[in-house]
Amino acid sequence: MYMAGLLILDYEKIIRQEIKLIFKESQYNHLSIYESDSGKSALSIFQQKKPSLVIMDLSLPDVDGIQLGKEFIKISPKVSVIVLSQLTMFEMVESSINAGFSGYLIKPLSKVKLLSIVDRLQIPDLFQHSTDTSKESESVDAAKQPVKHALEFIHNKYQDELTLHEVANYVYLSDCYFSRLFKAEMKISFIEYLKKYRLNQAKRLLKMTSFPIEVIANNTGFANASYFTTTFKRMEGKTPTEYRGDFVKLFDKTH
Incomplete structure (x- = not known):
């Protein structure tokens, strides 16, 4: 049986206190909070309490953090494990993802990022009030499908300056x-996908509006009209003006 609880595992007491304070000052202040400074002690607590959420440092004095996290999931498959670490090595992040962990945050601790990832996980019994189970299912599904979640973010933010780092950070990778x-x-790189998506939005505006090229460029995420025109011609074989002109001619013929 899962309990609306949080297990904090970190060798440093000050970190554990900081995390506890963050949760006590948040919407999750009703949670039962357990803490440990060692892997063996944490495993014992977990087996007894079976909390819904674990926040843990991977650098433990007595056990392998990755293996311990896997053990938590083996005991309670629905538990969400969030890693809080000073290690930024790609191999460690990849190992955490492959182990089925729900998030990887870098120390020093960011309150906003920590609560954001907990919000995104939408763990049902972390909330005091019942919520629609179908919505919870969708949220958990999105959290477990980072590319799907990233696409939604791109489609909402394509007009802005958008970098791979920003999107990766949004899905905690x-x-x-x-x-x-x-x-x-x-089957396409992030940069090419973003460029094509912006281009398709620009084509829609070219066909359906009379906005100037400069306005369309600015509203579809291109740095300026010149870059937009160059990119458009390279990918479409014609300039935005020529594309619009061809569409107008075709429209006139059919009407």
């Missing part, structure tokens, strides 16, 4: 790992 994952799933 390293730049390198997110780039590889995105290309493997979408």
Whole structure:
């Protein structure tokens, strides 16, 4: 049976206190909070309490953090494990993701990022009030599908200056790992996908509005009209003006 609880595992007492304070001052202040400074003690607590959420440092004095996290999931498959670490090595991040952990945050601790990832996980019994289970299912599904979640973010933010780092950070992955994952799933790089998506939005505006080229460029995420025109011609074989002109001619013929 899962309990609306949080297990904090970190060798440093000050870190554990900081995390406790963050949760006590948040909407999750009703949670039962357990803490430990060692892997063996944490495992014992986990077996007894079976909390819904674990926040843990991987650098433990007595056990392998990755293996311990896997053990938590083996005991309670629905538990969410969030890693809080000073290690930024790609291999460690990748190992955490492959182990089925729900997030990887870098120390020093960011209150905003920590609560953001907990909000995104939407763990049902972390909330005091019942919520629609279908919505919870969708949220958990999105959290477990970072590329799908990233696409939604891109489609909402394509008009702005958008970098791979910003999107990777949004889905709590390293730049390198997110780039590889995105290309493997979408069969196209992040940069090319973003460029094509912006271009398709620009084509829609060229066909359906009389906005000047400069306005369309600015509203579809291109740095300026010159870059927009150059990119458009390279990818479409004609300039934005020529594209619009061809559409107008075709429209006139059919009407």
